[in-house]
Amino acid sequence: MKRVSLKKRFRVKNIFVFVVLVYLGFQMLSLGFLLDLKDVKGVAKYYLENDIKDTQSANVVTSIVVNYRGFDTLGEVTVLFLAATGLGAILSGYRKVKKQKILANTMLQYGSKPLLAIIILFGAYIFIHGHLSPGGGFQGGTVIATGFLLMLLALEGYEIKHGYIKWTESLAGLTFVTVGLFGLFLLGSFLADFLPLGKVGNLFSSGVIPIIYVAVGFKVGSELTGLLDNMMGVVE
Amino acid sequence: MATLVIITVLCVVLMVVAAWFAIRTSDLVSAVIGSSVVSLMASVLFLILHAPDVAMTEAAIGAGLSTFVFLIAIRKTERYEKDEEQ
Amino acid sequence: MSLNPILMIAVPLFVAFSIPLLGYIHKKAGLYAMSATLLFNTFLSFSTLPHAFEKPIRVIIAGYKPPFGINLAITPFSIFLACLISLMGFIVSIYLLKDETTETQEKFSMLILLVVMGATGIVLTGDIFNMFVFLEIMSISSYALTSIRKDRKGSEAGIKFLLVGSISSTFLLLGIAIIYNQLGTLNMADIARRFSQMNPKLAFAAVSFLFLGLGIESEMFPLNAWAPDVYQGAPAPVAALFSAVTVKAGLYAMIRFLYTISNNSSFIKLLMLFGIATVIVSELSALKQTDVKRMLGYSSLGQIGVILFAVGIGTKTALEGAVFHFVNHAVLKATMFLSIGLLAKYAGGSSFEELKGIGKKYPFLAGVFAIGALGVMGFPPLNGFMSKLMILTAAAKAEHVVLVMLVLAASVVEGFYYFRVLQVMFREPEPTRIEKRSVSLAFVIPLVVLVGMIVGIGLFPGVLMPYFKGAAMDILSRGDYISVMLSGGGAL
Structure with missing residues (x-):
């Protein structure tokens, strides 16, 4: 008896929610049609036209992320740092010894080590060439973290020393802030570009951008690896 | 050009289907896989919209790491959603 | 000559990144670093206060003038709140030097430092997306701080806070995206100048999304159901910070948006x-x-x-x-x-x-x-x-x-x-x-x-009265904000 009446109430609520969602969906869609998605205007136009002149970087997205709006990137790196730290703070004290019930297949165990080297090389390539090809610090760092994830999953008893992760993370973050402070002392505004700009397309061009992106790559990679290691360590 | 349109429509449809599936299923692992399919389709759409940087980031994080983090969380808790009891 | 106000944000960031390393020197080094940094922030904000009340200061970041770069908009209301936030943060940090939770975890000091830095960033910045980023910093450290004692009430409150905060961030981002699409700029003064050029339907949508998002952050009814749980579940000094620092930053953002940007x-x-x-x-x-x-x-x-x-x-x-x-x-x-x-x-x-x-x-x-x-x-x-x-x-x-x-x-x-x-x-x-x-x-x-x-x-309320008057004038004088931020600003 109870089950029948519960189902009937549920259905009415379901229909009401559905109607509200459809109405809201139509409203949002009509809003979407009002948006102007054709011309590039405002700041974006300035960035597209003046990117080469200001930064000599071939990748406009990178120069926007690191140079024009580098302060926001610093904020986002901090957000990532906070997520990893917060997770570490909440999960601390729960570390248990890891016992894997099902060992990985032999092919995986032997193949994953060379694969790790290739993955790290690929990730490093992505963030070193941030100003020349699509990609950058965040993408490269994530790729590196997935490489370490492979090791954690495939090999039994694989452990990453927490000291390495802590030092890499802190030093990379400090590099980013220090570069900004150099800009402040040398040129009068935080995060200003103070190295010579070079020529478009060279590896050593675009001033501070490669340095910052390499630091971001290291930071993101070590942070995500630490995060995954923390979480894996908690599972029985 | 026509192939591009077909691929776009296919991606959008797959995304909506995967999202609906992720909401309705009661097996949380399937739901997480469904949401990773949504991220993957989104990354393909970004590529079609001429934004390779965003596509790379979305693929690596949305379809990769985020799925894994959710799977670890599920392993620590319950795999199947309980029905609402009175 | 006073220091560049950007140091109020850069120095806490520097110290926060180096606290894990300081843990090797001395177990409690992190806590002392946190209090020292907050003291520095307090001094810097108080010394910038008289200059900002004479004429609002515009600090350029990365060397690009607004609206192409980000800038800090240090107006009377902003610097007044920055002083309040830094001072409150410092006072609570002294209390935390002996609190039990902090003795077992150095991460606590990093999180506290970043909460206060996030709030300072919100009130000092002149760019709307930058404000969003600092809001994220403040929110995420708050979620972690709520559940740091790992007890039942704290964890439950933390999850609720996280879910509601994510909704708030989504709506804020939607509103900012609509504004950016229409006006092509993210600088607050520039948006304020051209806000009337937006399509009225989109303007209404953007303002309501931002009102919703900022309302959640400023604990306005009926969006504040999460707040009592958080105040009860979080450790007491953290709850003190929430009511003294984070909610003030949220209120500042709401006021700045409704009065100066969209009017x-x-x-x-x-x-x-x-x-x-x-x-x-x-x-x-x-x-x-x-x-x-x-x-x-x-x-x-x-x-x-x-x-x-x-x-x-x-x-x-x-x-x-x-x-x-x-x-x-x-x-x-x-x-x-x-x-x-x-x-x-x-x-x-x-x-x-x-x-x-x-x-x-x-x-x-x-x-x-x-x-x-x-x-x-x-x-x-x-x-x-x-x-x-x-x-x-x-x-x-x-x-x-x-x-x-x-x-x-x-x-x-x-x-x-x-x-x-x-x-x-x-x-x-x-x-x-x-x-x-x-x-x-x-x-x-x-x-x-x-x-x-x-x-x-x-x-002696009269001592602080001129500051209140100055801040209130600043909220109401929209035209001054726009002209100062887009043209030059006062000297440090």
Whole structure:
């Protein structure tokens, strides 16, 4: 008896929610049609036209992320740092010894080590060439973290020393802030570009951008690896 | 050009289907896989919209790491959603 | 010559990144670094204050002038709040030097530093997306801080906070995206100048999304259901920071958006109505509580409702009263949360049952709590009286007499539940199960300073008056903001 009446109430609520969602969906869609998605205007136009002149970087997205709006990137790196730290703070004290019930297949165990080297090389390539090809610090760092994830999953008893992760993370973050402070002392505004700009397309061009992106790559990679290691360590 | 349109429509449809599936299923692992399919389709759409940087980031994080983090969380808790009891 | 104000953000960031490394030198190095940095921030903000009141300062970042680069917009209201935030952060950090949670985790100090830095960033920045990024920093550190004790209530509150905060961020991002799509810029002054050029439907959508997102962050009714749980579940000094620092930054963002950027008078009136609703619902809910920390949370919401009400009225005296109440609410609530944290720790809990008669065992702490309660109720000569008086007279002048009556009625309700708590604490027989322990100096100093501020501001409100006037003028003068930020700004 109870089950029948519960189902009937549920259905009415379901229909009401559905109607509200459809109405809201139509409203949002009509809003979407009002948006102007054709011309590039405002700041974006300035960035597209003046990117080469200001930064000599071939990748406009990178120069926007690191140079024009580098302060926001610093904020986002901090957000990532906070997520990893917060997770570490909440999960601390729960570390248990890891016992894997099902060992990985032999092919995986032997193949994953060379694969790790290739993955790290690929990730490093992505963030070193941030100003020349699509990609950058965040993408490269994530790729590196997935490489370490492979090791954690495939090999039994694989452990990453927490000291390495802590030092890499802190030093990379400090590099980013220090570069900004150099800009402040040398040129009068935080995060200003103070190295010579070079020529478009060279590896050593675009001033501070490669340095910052390499630091971001290291930071993101070590942070995500630490995060995954923390979480894996908690599972029985 | 026509192939591009077909691929776009296919991606959008797959995304909506995967999202609906992720909401309705009661097996949380399937739901997480469904949401990773949504991220993957989104990354393909970004590529079609001429934004390779965003596509790379979305693929690596949305379809990769985020799925894994959710799977670890599920392993620590319950795999199947309980029905609402009175 | 004073230092570049960007250091208020860069130095805490530098120190926060290096705290894990400092842990190798000395176990408590992180805590001392946190307090030292907050002291530095306080000094820097106070020394920039007089310059900013003469002429607002524009600090350029990355060498690109706005609107192509990001800039800090240091206006009277901004720097005043930055001073308040840094000072409150510093006072709470002294308290934390001896707190038990921090002794077991150095990560706590990083999170506290970043909460205060995030709030400082929100009030100092002149770019709307930058404000969003700092809001994220502040929110995420708050989520982690809420559940840092890993107890049941804290974790539950943390999850609720996280879910609601994510919704708020989504709506904020949608609103910012709509504005960016229409106007092509993210600089606040530029948006303010061209806001009327937006398609009216899209403008309404953007303003409502931002109102929703910022309303969640500023604990406005009905978006504040998460707040009492968080105030109850988080450790007491963290709750003190939430009511003194994070909610102020959220309120600043709301005020800056509605007054300077979009200048939307209908939404400002809406703010007034929601403010009254917040006051009524929160004060009535506080009556039913049996846990003192949760009751304090509801009382905090009630005071925020009064601030929202005053901001919504929009006249110059109302805004002055609102800024005054910013200060008073921060100081009073910090005092009360810090003292109740200690009392609850010694009594074993914070419900009425456990706190019976604690006033007789720890007269100093309970006395501090009592002073805070009297201040909130608005007793002269403590500070709550002046600000409430200013707000209510401004409301009466603007002919909202019914609403004035409601606020006064809410004050009576406040008195009722606060006196009930004081009676439980002081007039019940002394509990025999609790021994008296000495209260460490690190706990006593912040409480003494805060009580000094409560009494001092109450006796000499004239000292701070010019700052309130300056800040209120700044909120109302939209044209000045636009012209200063886009042209040059004063010298440091």
